[in-house]
Amino acid sequence: xxxxxxxxxxxxxxxxxLANVNGTGSASANTLLMKSIFRMxxxxxxxxxxxxxxxxxxxxxxxxxxxxxxxxRSGRVDLMVAMNAETYSKDIRxxxxxxxLIFDSTWPRSTLLARDDITILGAPxxxxxxxxxxxxxxxxxxxxxxxxxxxxxLLEIDLEVIRQLLNESYAKKQALxxxxxxxxxxxxxxARQHLPCPLPLRLERMDKTLGHIMxxxxxxxxxxxxxxxxxxxxWYPITPSTSLMDAFKGxxxxxxxxxxxxxxxxxVIQAEDELAAIGIVLGAAWNGARAFTPTSGPGISLMNExxxxxxxxxxxxxxxDVQRVGPSTGMPTRTQQCDLLSCAYASHGDTKHVLLFPAxxxxxxxxxxxxxxxxxRLQTPxxxxxxxxIGMNDWMCPELKWDDGYRPDRGKVLSREEIxxxxxxxxxxxxxxxxxxYRTLPGVSAKAAYFTRGSGHNQYGGYTEDSxxxxxxxxxxxxxxxxxxxxxxxxxxxGSGENVFGLVAIGSSHGAAHEAMDILSKVGxxxxxxxxxxxxxxxxxxxxxxxxxxxxxxxxxRDAQLKSLLTLETxxxxxxxxxxxxxxxxxxxSKEIVEAVLAELGDARRNAMSA
Amino acid sequence: MSFIKKPGVRHPDLPKNELGLTRRDYEGAMxxxxxxxxxxxxxxxxxxxxxGLSLRPEQLVKLSGIGCSSxxxxxxxxxxxxxxxxxxxxxxxxxxANAANQDLYYIGVSGDGDSLSIGFGQFAHAIRRNxxxxxxxxxxxxxxxxxxxxxxxxxxxxxxxxxxxxxxxxVDPCLAALSLGGTFIARSFSGDKAQLVxxxxxxxxxxxxxxxxxxxxxxxxNDHVGSTKSYTFTRExxxxxxxxxxxxxxxxxxxxxxxxETLPVQMHDGSQIxxxxxxxxxxxxxxxxxxxxxxxxxxxxxxVTGLIFVSSSGPDMHEMAHTTAVPLNALPYEKLQPGSAGLxxxxxxxx
Numbered sequence: 001x002x003x004x005x006x007x008x009x010x011x012x013x014x015x016x017x018l019a020n021v022n023g024t025g026s027a028s029a030n031t032l033l034m035k036s037i038f039r040m041x042x043x044x045x046x047x048x049x050x051x052x053x054x055x056x057x058x059x060x061x062x063x064x065x066x067x068x069x070x071x072x073r074s075g076r077v078d079l080m081v082a083m084n085a086e087t088y089s090k091d092i093r094x095x096x097x098x099x100x101l102i103f104d105s106t107w108p109r110s111t112l113l114a115r116d117d118i119t120i121l122g123a124p125x126x127x128x129x130x131x132x133x134x135x136x137x138x139x140x141x142x143x144x145x146x147x148x149x150x151x152x153x154l155l156e157i158d159l160e161v162i163r164q165l166l167n168e169s170y171a172k173k174q175a176l177x178x179x180x181x182x183x184x185x186x187x188x189x190x191a192r193q194h195l196p197c198p199l200p201l202r203l204e205r206m207d208k209t210l211g212h213i214m215x216x217x218x219x220x221x222x223x224x225x226x227x228x229x230x231x232x233x234x235w236y237p238i239t240p241s242t243s244l245m246d247a248f249k250g251x252x253x254x255x256x257x258x259x260x261x262x263x264x265x266x267x268v269i270q271a272e273d274e275l276a277a278i279g280i281v282l283g284a285a286w287n288g289a290r291a292f293t294p295t296s297g298p299g300i301s302l303m304n305e306x307x308x309x310x311x312x313x314x315x316x317x318x319x320x321d322v323q324r325v326g327p328s329t330g331m332p333t334r335t336q337q338c339d340l341l342s343c344a345y346a347s348h349g350d351t352k353h354v355l356l357f358p359a360x361x362x363x364x365x366x367x368x369x370x371x372x373x374x375x376x377r378l379q380t381p382x383x384x385x386x387x388x389x390i391g392m393n394d395w396m397c398p399e400l401k402w403d404d405g406y407r408p409d410r411g412k413v414l415s416r417e418e419i420x421x422x423x424x425x426x427x428x429x430x431x432x433x434x435x436x437x438y439r440t441l442p443g444v445s446a447k448a449a450y451f452t453r454g455s456g457h458n459q460y461g462g463y464t465e466d467s468x469x470x471x472x473x474x475x476x477x478x479x480x481x482x483x484x485x486x487x488x489x490x491x492x493x494x495g496s497g498e499n500v501f502g503l504v505a506i507g508s509s510h511g512a513a514h515e516a517m518d519i520l521s522k523v524g525x526x527x528x529x530x531x532x533x534x535x536x537x538x539x540x541x542x543x544x545x546x547x548x549x550x551x552x553x554x555x556x557x558r559d560a561q562l563k564s565l566l567t568l569e570t571x572x573x574x575x576x577x578x579x580x581x582x583x584x585x586x587x588x589x590s591k592e593i594v595e596a597v598l599a600e601l602g603d604a605r606r607n608a609m610s611a
Numbered sequence: 612m613s614f615i616k617k618p619g620v621r622h623p624d625l626p627k628n629e630l631g632l633t634r635r636d637y638e639g640a641m642x643x644x645x646x647x648x649x650x651x652x653x654x655x656x657x658x659x660x661x662x663g664l665s666l667r668p669e670q671l672v673k674l675s676g677i678g679c680s681s682x683x684x685x686x687x688x689x690x691x692x693x694x695x696x697x698x699x700x701x702x703x704x705x706x707x708a709n710a711a712n713q714d715l716y717y718i719g720v721s722g723d724g725d726s727l728s729i730g731f732g733q734f735a736h737a738i739r740r741n742x743x744x745x746x747x748x749x750x751x752x753x754x755x756x757x758x759x760x761x762x763x764x765x766x767x768x769x770x771x772x773x774x775x776x777x778x779x780x781x782v783d784p785c786l787a788a789l790s791l792g793g794t795f796i797a798r799s800f801s802g803d804k805a806q807l808v809x810x811x812x813x814x815x816x817x818x819x820x821x822x823x824x825x826x827x828x829x830x831x832x833n834d835h836v837g838s839t840k841s842y843t844f845t846r847e848x849x850x851x852x853x854x855x856x857x858x859x860x861x862x863x864x865x866x867x868x869x870x871x872e873t874l875p876v877q878m879h880d881g882s883q884i885x886x887x888x889x890x891x892x893x894x895x896x897x898x899x900x901x902x903x904x905x906x907x908x909x910x911x912x913x914x915v916t917g918l919i920f921v922s923s924s925g926p927d928m929h930e931m932a933h934t935t936a937v938p939l940n941a942l943p944y945e946k947l948q949p950g951s952a953g954l955x956x957x958x959x960x961x962x
Contacts (some may be wrong), residue, residue, distance in 0.1 A: 272732055453693075
C-alpha cells in the first residue's frame with residue numbers, strides 16, 4: 001500500500017488530536033472546536049477517549065476534518081495538541097510524518113523528545129492564562145479554551161462562529177461568554193503574532209453540513225424512546241449507557257409534564273441493580289406500558305434470567321446495550337462490539353433474541369422506535385446493540401425526521417370488546433397461524449385473565465409438565481423467531497453487486513468499512529459491501545453471502561462473534577468467511593481494514609495466478 | 612396435594628357480596644401443595660378477604676416469585692391476571708406493573724426463601740420505594756421444594772428434619788421492614804383466619820407497601836419437635852399484641868371496643884383500621900417503639916402478631932415520582948410526543 005501522504009496542504013482533510021487531563025474542562029473546549037468546524041459547513045468527526053475516572057487521568061479527543069464526509073477514524077494524526085505533560089512522549093510519537101505538535105511552552109520540554117520530521121510549535125498558554133485570569137480553577141479551564149483560540153488562528157476557524165456558539169452555550173450568563181471569548185482571543189492573538197498562521201492544514205468554508213446535526217447516539221436513542229411513546233424506563237447506572245436515560249429524562253422533563261396538572265406522563269425508576277431494572281421493565285410492559293432499560297454488557301449478564309422469562313412467557317421489552325470492552329468489568333470507557341452472542345442467545349435453555357444494529361445516532365433514533373414496535377408485535381425482548389463510540393460521541397447525521405402519521409404497533413392485544421366476543425381466551429394459542437398469540441392486559445376483563453409463568457406451559461396458558469404440550473409452545477416460539485426475519489430492517493448494500501469479494505459489517509464498524517471500500521477501489525480492488533442491521537438475518541443476507549466467493553466479516557471483538565452468528569444462522573460455507581477483527585477499545589480505522597484486505601487478497605491473487 | 616377436580620356446580624344459597632359474587636368466584640386452581648400446608652390456609656384467608664372487600668377480580672393483579680409460597684397465586688382469584696416470575700424478583704415486576712397502572716390492586720405472595728435470601732435486595736427496595744401493594748411473606752423457615760434446607764428465617768437452634776441445627780442468626784422480615792421505612796407491617800399465623808383476614812383487607816387498602824409476615828408451618832419438612840416454625844411451637848409462642856379490624860369506608864363503625872384500648876387509623880380511601888391493643892404498652896404508630904417491642908419479645912421467644920406498625924402519611928412510589936393520575940398505560944399516544952414540529956424545535960440545539 002502507498003504510504004500516507006505527508007501532512008501538507010491538507011485543506012478540510014486532516015486529523016487533530018488533543019491530549020488533555022480528565023476533569024479540566026477540556027471537553028467543552030474540544031466540543032467548541034468541533035462544532036465550529038461543523039458550523040463552517042465542513043463535515044467533521046469527533047471521538048472522545050476518556051478514562052474511567054472523574055479527574056486526573058489522561059484523556060484524548062480526536063477531531064477528523066473530512067471534506068468527503070467520512071465518519072471513521074483514518075488512523076492519522078496531523079496535528080497534536082499536547083496539553084498533558086504526562087503523556088507527552090507517547091503523544092509526540094503518534095504524529096504522522098510532516099505533521100504538527102503544539103505544546104504549552106510555559107515549561108520547557110526535553111529536547112530528547114523532539115522529532116525532526118514534524119513541526120513543533122510552542123505557546124506559553126499557562127503563562128498567558130496566569131497573567132489574565134484569577135483563581136486556580138478558572139485558569140485551568142481557560143487554558144483549554146485558549147488553545148481553541150490558538151487553533152482558530154492556525155486553522156482559520158471563524159471567530160464569529162466561535163462567539164455565536166459561546167452565546168448559545170452560556171445563553172444567560174454573559175460573564176461566562178465574555179471570559180471564554182477573552183481566552184479564545186488571547187490564544188488567537190498569540191498565534192497570529194508568534195506562530196506561522198495559517199498552517200498548511202487549514203479550513204475553508206463549505207456547505208456540506210446543511211440539513212445535518214451533531215448528536216450522540218444515546219441522546220438520539222433517548223429521543224427515540226420519547227417518540228415511541230415509552231412511559232416507563234428502569235435502569236441501573238452504568239457507563240456508557242447512562243446518558244441515554246439522562247437524555248430520556250431530560251426530554252420528558254421538558255415535554256412530558258402535563259400542562260394542566262404539572263404531573264409527569266412518564267416514570268423513570270432507578271433500580272437497585274440490573275436484575276430489578278429488567279424486572280420493572282417486564283412488569284410495566286406486561287401491564288401495557290412501553291418500557292425499556294438502557295445498560296451495557298455487565299448489565300446484560302445480570303439480566304439473563306429475566307430475559308429468558310420474557311422470551312418464554314412472551315413479554316415485550318426493549319433493551320439498549322451500549323456495548324463497552326469486556327470481559328468482566330473490562331474497560332468501561334472503551335468501545336467494542338462484544339455482546340452479539342451474549343444477547344442473541346441470552347439466558348439458559350433454548351432462546352433466540354431479536355437484535356438491531358444501529359450504525360450511527362440517526363439509526364439509534366429510528367431503531368429505538370422500531371424496537372418498541374417489534375417487541376410488541378413479536379411479544380419478545382428486543383435488543384438495540386449500540387456501543388460506546390456511537391452512544392457517547394457526537395456524530396454528524398442528517399437531521400432527524402418524524403412522520404406524524406406514525407402510530408405505535410401495539411401488537412396483538414385484545415380489547416375489552418374482542419374479549420367479550422370470545423367464547424374463551426387462551427394465551428398461547430396460535431389462532432391466526434402466524435406463530436404470534438394474542439395477549440390481554442390486566443384490569444380489562446376477568447374473562448381475559450391468564451397466568452403468566454416461566455415454568456412449563458401449554459398453548460392454553462396452563463401449567464404443564466407434559467412433553468408434547470411443552471413442545472407445542474417451544475416449537476411455535478421458533479416459528480415466531482423465523483417470522484421475525486420478515487420484519488427486520490433490511491441490510492444496506494454498497495457496490496455493484498457483481499464483485500467476487502464482499503465486506504460485511506454491523507453497527508459502528510460501518511464508517512471504517514465504507515471508507516475502506518473507497519480506498520480499495522482507488523487501488524483497483526472492487527468489493528461489494530453489506531451492512532447488516534438486524535438479527536435474525538434476513539434472506540438478503542443469505543443471498544449476499546451466497547453470491548460472493550470470499551467475504552470479509554468486519555467486527556470489533558476478538559472472537560469473531562458476527563462471523564459465528566453468520567455461520568450458525570445462515571447456510572453460508574464457513575470457509576468463505578474471513579475475519580477482520582479489531583478489539584483495541586478504540587473505534588476502528590479504515591486503514592486497518594484496507595491493510596487486512598490487501599494482505600489476504602495479495603495471497604489469494606498469487607494463488608489464483610499460480611493455479 | 613389432592614387429585615380431585617373442583618366441582619363446577621355451586622350451591623345456589625352461597626352468600627353473595629356487594630357485586631353478587633360468591634367466595635367461589637374468588638377461588639383459583641386446585642392447590643398442589645401438601646395436605647395441611649399452612650399456605651393453603653393463607654389462600655383461604657385471601658379469598659375470604661377479597662370476597663369481603665367486593666373487589667372485582669379484574670381489579671386485582673397477583674404476583675409471585677418461585678417456591679411453594681409463590682405457587683399459591685394460582686390458587687385464588689382465577690379472574691385476576693397472575694405473574695409468576697423468577698426467584699426472588701417479584702418485587703421488581705410488581706414495581707413495574709404498578710408503575711404502568713396505579714389503578715389496580717397488587718398482591719404479591721412470597722416466602723422466606725424468596726424474600727429473605729435470593730430476593731432480599733428486591734424486598735428491601737420495594738419497601739424503600741413504598742410500592743403500593745400488599746406483600747405476603749409465607750414464612751416457614753425452610754426450603755420445601757428442594758427438600759428441607761434451612762431458610763434465612765430459621766431461628767438459631769432450630770433443627771431440620773434430618774436433625775441438623777441452625778447456627779446462623781435469622782432475618783426477621785418485620786424488623787427488616789421497620790428499619791427500611793415500611794409503612795404497614797404486620798405479622799400473623801396461617802392458622803388464625805380471624806386475625807389474618809382483616810389484616811389482608813387493610814393491607815390491600817393501605818396506600819403504600821403493606822407487608823404481612825405470615826408464619827405458615829411446613830407440614831412436610833418443618834413440623835417436628837425442634838422446629839421453631841411448627842404448628843405446636845407457633846401456637847405455644849404466639850403473642851397477639853394488637854388486633855386489627857378493617858372497616859370499609861362505606862360501612863359504619865360498629866366494632867365494639869373498650870375505651871383506652873383501641874386506636875382507629877384512617878386509611879387513604881376513607882376506610883379505617885381499628886386496632887385493639889391487647890398489650891397496653893404497645894404503640895403501633897411509633898416505629899422505634901415497635902422495633903424495640905418486637906425485639907424484646909423475640910428474645911423471649913415470642914412472635915408478636917397483629918398490625919405491628921402503620922403510617923398512612925408516607926408518599927407512595929407514584930407520589931414520589933409525581934406521576935399523573937391517569938395510568939401510564941392509558942395515556943393517549945398524542946400526549947407522549949410533540950410530533951414533527953416539536954422535533955424540529957428539539958433539534959435546533961444540535962444544529
